[in-house]
Structures are given as structure tokens and as C-alpha cells.
Amino acid sequence: MTSFDYDLFVIGLGSGGVRAARVAASHGARVAAAEEHRVGGTCVVRGCVPKKLLVYGAHFAEDLHDARRFGWEVPECRFDWATLRHNVLTEVNRLCGLYIDTLEKHGVDMILERAVVAGPHEVRLAGGRIVSARHILIATGATPIIPDVPGQLHGITSNEIFHLEALPARVLIAGGGYIANEFAGILNAFGSQVTLVNRTDVILRGYDEQIRDRLLQIARAKGIDFRFNASFSRIERTADGFLDVSMSGQDSLEVDQLIFAIGRRPKTDDLGLTEVGVDLDAMGAIVVDADNRSTVPSIHAVGDVTNRVQLTPVAIREGQAFADTLFGNKPSRVDYSFIPSAVFSHPPLASVGMTEVQARKALSAVHVFTSDFRVMKNVLAGRNERALYKMVCNAENGVVVGLHMIGPDAPEILQAAAVAVRAGLTKADFDQTIALHPSMAEELVLMK
Known part of the structure; x- marks a missing residue:
């Protein structure tokens, strides 16, 4: 039998990769895992978890106001963004540490550097070392899409929101999906003047029409401005330091911050996948079968990098099924029917x-x-x-x-x-x- 350094090498330690690595190791597999950013991935570091903590913080704006109707003497309150930001990032650090501890306790070899595929059974680390593995799992997730428009670098994405030095007084959010609507509600509650711009006249495509129309009605009543059927033509920094955003279909806007939330694409750039024969679709997603196997039998993928369903619980379930099937003698597949989803809007x-x-x-x-x-x-x-x-x-x-x-x-x-x-x-x-x-x-x- 051919000898390999590991039974499984995982590239990317987000929700799916962490679950797959931990479960495979618990089944007795020799597992190594590489992460170039932070262990925990999008959900823990710059997605679900810190976003939900901001949602909780935002709800106090209405709760404190409503408390007076319930007999509480509430003084005038001032929101301090720096305090919430610090506490949220501290919690993120704690969770990242817990993920690392869990993997290490299960005997997973942690490699905190970039890794790319060098062959059907080989991984090349950023330091130059080549590692062999019987199976390779790609779990690198997805990354925000930034439109190709002059001045695009003046905008930020949901990745950077959690690190803003100060809340913008006027913010333009590009997009109509769940990320755009969630941050529109959060920033509006914190006191920012929010304008949401979408290239179509539909928000939250895929959700029931009556439900999304109700959200639009309520959001407008809360003061969020929606501008539809608009696309960006130019973004410029003014002499006063503001952003002048020109659009087709709508009047231009001057804002303090522009946030792109127009979708996420699979993170497969420069991973060496096509070079070894792994098929990618038009979006760059890894094409896999029902058992998470790519067109190269020894290379597998789970989570957002496959662009099947971009949800953290789905990635976790895929990672579990992958590890159980390959290393636990418990063949299983994910049932994609009746997947619940939520938008943490207001x-x-x-x-x-x-x-x-x-x-x-x-x-x-x-x-x-x-x-x-x-x-x-x-x-x-x-x-x-x-x-x-x-x-x-x-x-x-x-x-x-x-x-x-x-x-x-x-x-x-x-x-x-x-x-x-x-x-x-x-x-x-x-x-x-x-x-x-x-x-x-x-x-x-x-x-x-």
C-alpha cells in the first residue's frame, strides 16, 4: 500500500472543515488541517456569530424606548459603538480559541498557513513543504463579491464592518439579500441613515413574496430608504472625505460609507484545483457528487465552496456526513429538502x-x-x-x-x-x- 503522511488533509477550517476534521480524527484517521486566516471561518470570525451579536445590540434601541411604556424610568441613553465592537471581537477570539482546543484535543495537526493542492494526494504549504494525504478536503468557503466599477476599492464588505473605527452617519448598502437587509436593520437601529440600493426591485429573492413585502413595509417605516433598479457607474472620494456614488437608474448619493453585500462566490482562486483535474462550475464552485467527491476521486469538498446551499448548518452537516462515510463506516448523505433559514432583519x-x-x-x-x-x-x-x-x-x-x-x-x-x-x-x-x-x-x- 502507498504510504501517506495523513489519511486526511483539510484545507480551510470554517464550520464544515472543523466538523470534518474533528469527526474524522475521532474515527481514528490521521488528520492535518490548514487555515490561512483564523480558525472558525466566516461564521465565527466575520459572519453569523458576530453579526448576531450586533443584532442583539441593535434590539436594545427599541427595547429601551418601549420599556418606558411598561413603567420603567429609562434615562436618555447613548450608544457606544467602540464598546460593542470590542466586546464582540473579544467573544470571537474566545470562540476561535475553543475551536483550536477542540481540534487539538482530537489529535488534529494544526497548520496555520496557506495550503494549495499540488496533486491528487499532495498539498503544498506556504512555507514550501509538501504533505501527502490519502484524501484531501477543500472547505475554504466563500468570499464577498465586489462589483467591477470605477472606485470599487472605496467600498467595504461585511468582512470589514466589524472593524469599523466609528459608525458611519450615512451608509449605502448595495444588495438585496439577507446580508444587506440584516446590516440595514442593524445600522439603522444604531442611528445611521441607511440607504439600500439593489439592481432589481426584489429583496430576499427565494423567500415568500408576502413575507418579504412585509419586511420592506416595516423597514421603510423605520426609516430605511430603498432604491431599486439601480447599478453603480462610479464611486469617488470627495475633497471633504465623503463618497460620491453615481448610479444608473437613480440619483447619485453622498455617503460616509459604502458596503457591498451583493453576494458571495466560492473561494477557489489559486488553489491548484483545475491543474489537477478538479472541475469548477461557472461561479468557481467545486463540482461534487452526493458524497462530496470531486472529479478527482481523492479530492472532496464541503460547505460554501461547493455553492450548493450557503448556510453554516448545511456545511456542518456535510462535514459530518463526509467524515462518517469515509472514516466511520457509517455511510450517510445530506438531505437538502426542508432546510430552514432565517434573516435576522428587524x-x-x-x-x-x-x-x-x-x-x-x-x-x-x-x-x-x-x-x-x-x-x-x-x-x-x-x-x-x-x-x-x-x-x-x-x-x-x-x-x-x-x-x-x-x-x-x-x-x-x-x-x-x-x-x-x-x-x-x-x-x-x-x-x-x-x-x-x-x-x-x-x-x-x-x-x-
Whole structure:
């Protein structure tokens, strides 16, 4: 048998790579892993975790205001961005350390430098050393897309938001997806004047139309300005230090900060993949089969670098399935149906299964049930903001094929409800469940 330095070499230690390395090592494999930036990847370092902490911080803006309606004597409060930024980055450092400790405890050899593929069974490290492995796993994730427009370097991406020295008074966010809408809500709550510019007239493509329209309505009421059907033509720094952003389809804007949130592309540049025969698609994603195997049998990929579903829990599940199948004698594949997702906007929205439009295209008959209500807390706080829950059912058998929500704690509520949708429960099953009163979640079993 051919001798290799390792059974598995993982390039990229984000959510998918960390899970695959740890599980493979727990199955007895000799594992090495390389990371050129920080262990934890996008989610831990510059994505889900620090973003959610900013979301929590942003919610205090309304909570402190509402508290007065509930009898609390709240003095005028001042938000200090530097304090939150420092505490968030400190938490990120703590989590990165925990990831490293976990991998080391499982016997994974950590290599904190860039690694590229040098052959079907070889990896070249930045220092020049060549390492051999029976299997190579690419888990390098994705990176923000920056448009090709004059002055593009004046803008930043979601990677840099967490390191801003000060909050911008006026910020333009380019994009209509979840990253754009989440940071629009965060920065608006912190006091920035936010303008969101999108090249189409649709935000959150892929989510149910009624739910995303409700978010647009609420966001506008909160003071976020939306400009649609616009594309950038030029970005210039003015003599006063501001940014002059020229657009086609909309008037130009002068802002303090421009944030690009127009999508993410697989991070496969200069990894040596095509040179050894690994096929990439038009976006640069690694083409893999159901077992995460590329066109080179010894090279595999999981997570955003495959561009299947760019979600952290999916990457984790793929890493687990990969390691169990290859090293644990437990063949498994990821089920990509009924994946729940959420947008941590203000208010948040969450979804699982088919939208109404998707269901009407796929099924012969559809029944739709909704609950459009004012949350009890909002009533006493004097807010007109309304929540909306929507259930999409197959009319032939009553099976719930989609569930969509916008309102406080929607992601927390939907996680449990997603189990019911995936299990194929019917509207009757929901109706027969006694409501938990008074709660927002009870609307799930009271829809008409």
C-alpha cells in the first residue's frame, strides 16, 4: 500500500472543515488541517456569530424606548459603538480559541498557513513543504463579491464592518439579500441613515413574496430608504472625505460609507484545483457528487465552496456526513429538502419548505392559511408593526409543505415548527394541538 503522511488533509477550517476534521480524527484517521486566516471561518470570525451579536445590540434601541411604556424610568441613553465592537471581537477570539482546543484535543495537526493542492494526494504549504494525504478536503468557503466599477476599492464588505473605527452617519448598502437587509436593520437601529440600493426591485429573492413585502413595509417605516433598479457607474472620494456614488437608474448619493453585500462566490482562486483535474462550475464552485467527491476521486469538498446551499448548518452537516462515510463506516448523505433559514432583519423572518409560488407550480392544488396580527408587546408599546405567519398546504392531503414567518423571535419559533414540516404533518395536526397562550407561537395552531 502507498504510504501517506495523513489519511486526511483539510484545507480551510470554517464550520464544515472543523466538523470534518474533528469527526474524522475521532474515527481514528490521521488528520492535518490548514487555515490561512483564523480558525472558525466566516461564521465565527466575520459572519453569523458576530453579526448576531450586533443584532442583539441593535434590539436594545427599541427595547429601551418601549420599556418606558411598561413603567420603567429609562434615562436618555447613548450608544457606544467602540464598546460593542470590542466586546464582540473579544467573544470571537474566545470562540476561535475553543475551536483550536477542540481540534487539538482530537489529535488534529494544526497548520496555520496557506495550503494549495499540488496533486491528487499532495498539498503544498506556504512555507514550501509538501504533505501527502490519502484524501484531501477543500472547505475554504466563500468570499464577498465586489462589483467591477470605477472606485470599487472605496467600498467595504461585511468582512470589514466589524472593524469599523466609528459608525458611519450615512451608509449605502448595495444588495438585496439577507446580508444587506440584516446590516440595514442593524445600522439603522444604531442611528445611521441607511440607504439600500439593489439592481432589481426584489429583496430576499427565494423567500415568500408576502413575507418579504412585509419586511420592506416595516423597514421603510423605520426609516430605511430603498432604491431599486439601480447599478453603480462610479464611486469617488470627495475633497471633504465623503463618497460620491453615481448610479444608473437613480440619483447619485453622498455617503460616509459604502458596503457591498451583493453576494458571495466560492473561494477557489489559486488553489491548484483545475491543474489537477478538479472541475469548477461557472461561479468557481467545486463540482461534487452526493458524497462530496470531486472529479478527482481523492479530492472532496464541503460547505460554501461547493455553492450548493450557503448556510453554516448545511456545511456542518456535510462535514459530518463526509467524515462518517469515509472514516466511520457509517455511510450517510445530506438531505437538502426542508432546510430552514432565517434573516435576522428587524424584525426577523424565517422560512422552511416551499413558498406559495413554488407550491402552486409544483402541486395541483394549494391551500394557504395566514395569521396577520399585532404582537401583544407592540400593542402596549404603541407600535403598529404587525407580524405575519403563513402556512402553505397541499390541498389534496393537507400536508404542510411550507411555513413562513416574520415577527419577533420568528427564527426561534420556526426551528421547532420545521421539524413538523419535515415530518410531513398536516394542517389538521397543527389544528389539533392546543395553543400555548398567550404567545406569538400559538398563531401556528390558530391559522384560518
